[in-house]
Amino acid sequence: MRYDDMTEAIGNTPLVRIDPVVHGLRNIDLYAKMELLNPFGSLKDRAAWQMARPMLAGAAERGDTVVELSSGNTAKALAMIAGMHGLRFKSVTNRMKVPEIKDLLLLLGAEIDELPGQAECLDPSDTEDPLSRMHRTLTSNGSGYVHTDQYFNERNVEAHLHGTGPEIVKDLDGRAPDFFIACVGTAGSSTGVARALRQHDPDVRVVGLVAAKSDFIPGIRTIDEVHEVGLFEPGVYDTVETITSDDAIDGLLTLVRRCGTPAGPTGGGAFHGAVRHLRPIDATLTERKTAVFIVCDRVESYLSYVRERRPALFGRPPRRNDPRDLTESEVAAAPTIDVEEAQRWPGLVVDLRSPYAFQALHIDGSINIVDELFAELLHGGLPFSRRQPVLLVCPVGEKSARYAALLTRMGHPSVRSLAGGVIAWRDAGARLVRD
């Protein structure tokens, strides 16, 4: 296949059958629409390209910036499309909740504006919320912004009405599936695909999946947030069901570990929600049915999201010389000296505080190894000779006592901790310097 640019690789993704051994449904063939194989990594490539394409003419000459309220895949796709056409891209967001995606967007050259939190001393008569103000700026003429407006832009739906939906029908030999299960984000894909499928067969059952109100699944709106989406029409869905972040991760693990599909949480949620919805129906069926769900994007961007919720999956072997392994009695027995004795200390003084604090003020002649770095060094063994006396200094003498206990355990004969730390030193009027 030879293309002139990457946007030509958008769409025409495969429809892959999920092994029945994995999902356990006996009468339903479950297919995954593999949108993770789009060139920029997700289903949103289709909508981003469809929305941006008509706005590109003249935009580069005017020096416009493409703007979208997105903290995820739409931003990623738009950033790449904008870059290909010499435009800048700005993502406006309430909070980047997934750090990898924020980093990725910055890597792609996107500018990010994060909106402030709610006021503590609330003025309910203040209608000037930052988002409304932002909207006004974007829509005023000659603002220099091209706003793709994914939550309200009908072209978002069209991308799926003319693309994703018909592709599914074609791959099922011209038939619409009996069930279509989709997570609701902008509602663009679920609405567009549902319309296309129903043109073939008005009886297609469409299941919308949303997150529980206080939960967070990247790319899925909560049961309340869907009402803020202009493209959301409740009539599209035969039923709207709730999934949890736990469900999404369970589904993700199944797809990743058993189906050769490196799916993100949205795909995992769709799989889990699909099987949960279909299982009781499957038990009553006497004829074969088909169901389709969408695998929206890839797992790699969500490692921290999964790690936060399932730390056990990322278990690493314990490291040696870890201060957390010390017993309380070992710490209590750590050798300490007071300020007066410390002022006469003959050996090395190691200050464990942050470099900024050290540079601002420190004990004359001391060296700075910030505690995190010191901990790293100790995993490898003693970083100084046993014949070198060492005095450890931290803010209040607590961390230094732990490290003194650890160094003692590691066989250092003359390590001490400054009791009360550098604060006691200062309070005693002992000399602090900056170099």
Add this chain to the structure above:
Amino acid sequence: MPDSHPLQLTPRMESITQSVLAEPDLLRQLTDGLGSPLNIVLPEALDANVSAFRAVYRQHRLRGNIYFAHKANRSSALLRHLAATDAGVDVASLGELQHALGAGFGPGRIMATGPKNREFLWLAARSGITVNADSLDELSELAALVAAGRLPRVRVMVRLSEFASRGVHLVSRRSRFGVPATLLTEALDRLDKHADQLELVGVAYHLDTIGLAEKAIALEGCLAALDEGRRRDVPAWSIDIGGGFGVNYLADGAQWERYTSELAQAVLGRRSPLTWNGHGYGLRNEAGTLRGSLGLYPAYRPVSGPGYLDQLLAATAPEQRRPLGSLLLDSMIDLDIEPGRALLDQCGLVLARVLEVRDGPDTLVRLELNSRDVSLEEHGVLMDPVVIPQDSAGIAGPAEVFLLGNLCLEADLITRRKVVLPVRPRPGDLLAFVNTAGYFMDFSATRALHQPVGRKVALFRAGGRWSWCLDEQYWPVPERAEAA
């Protein structure tokens, strides 16, 4: 699908509030004798709140002062009781400063903040309290007063604002207060000029936001400012991070989630209205889509008060990438805070008598108080009052009612929300608006229409039962020990 269960917003009541409500006879006597509305303050509830903040300090090994933001309540009893703890007070007017000095706070425990007139500055300088300066000109005005009166040097802090977020751009709300952080050099020059009159003890910020990210940037900005001061040999050791720690008002997060979901449904016209004239609290219906933003305080806040401080101190500084609490400790900096609302959690309630219950399409309950006497609505806090029935005969419930005030004004609703009460109120019953000591008790009360402003009473436990006195009669004096 509309939710048909009654939409209650049950207030969170700790045992001290519950034990006051368990004394209906006392509460009735008080309102009979002193009138409605009646403000009740509970000074001893302060102790637990001060201790909880102190526990966070201990956990992070930090030192510094807790300054109660006096503006949250004018009560003398609360202030005097605080004077007996290790907390200080943040005063924002001449009157508040006089009040604090009279309540027993020494100058080392008082901080003046906010906009100040010359009289306020003079008394601050004369009494030797710390002045948290809002602008560079204020520093000069203060220095001139000190010089003219040949007064001792005054300890000052400089309130900084407009901290630049390096890296990813964080939009911030505009503030009318403070010196832009970019003018730090000018501020230090100005202080050098007035070195005989002013002594810089630290820098400050106060941001009106519940967002941690903005505060992390501001706190790191203050650290950088003190570092710059050190470069110029200024021995300043404190950062004042202001207030805004918040309170959790509701007992049940599920109620709050359900209410806000249903409010959105009501605004979209998918269920019967939940409010007077279909008010949307900032939400509006644009062609079937929800627009606007919910203008309500997040009344259910499981992480608030001391817990919020802990979270801020544990947050990673965006630039130095180390927890903010560790950075303060590393630099030997004392942390000052100015909690108002959070320090008054569970410290008082407002009582109102029911005057009339009118049936019709909606049940209207008219009260002997107005929306300024208990300004929950003005601050966007939604929580239900507690009904204290006159007697137990003929109690019915629950009831959906609107609560009307005693002003001859269409807009005088205690809340625009339809309130679901577990017991149908009757004339003569009392309604208790609990946990209202912080900002909702006397902050906005007026004598408009010659309606009375509520009297204030302090409740305290003596000999195992609740006693009371007028607010101005309360002093935290221990009972005389029996003669030996």
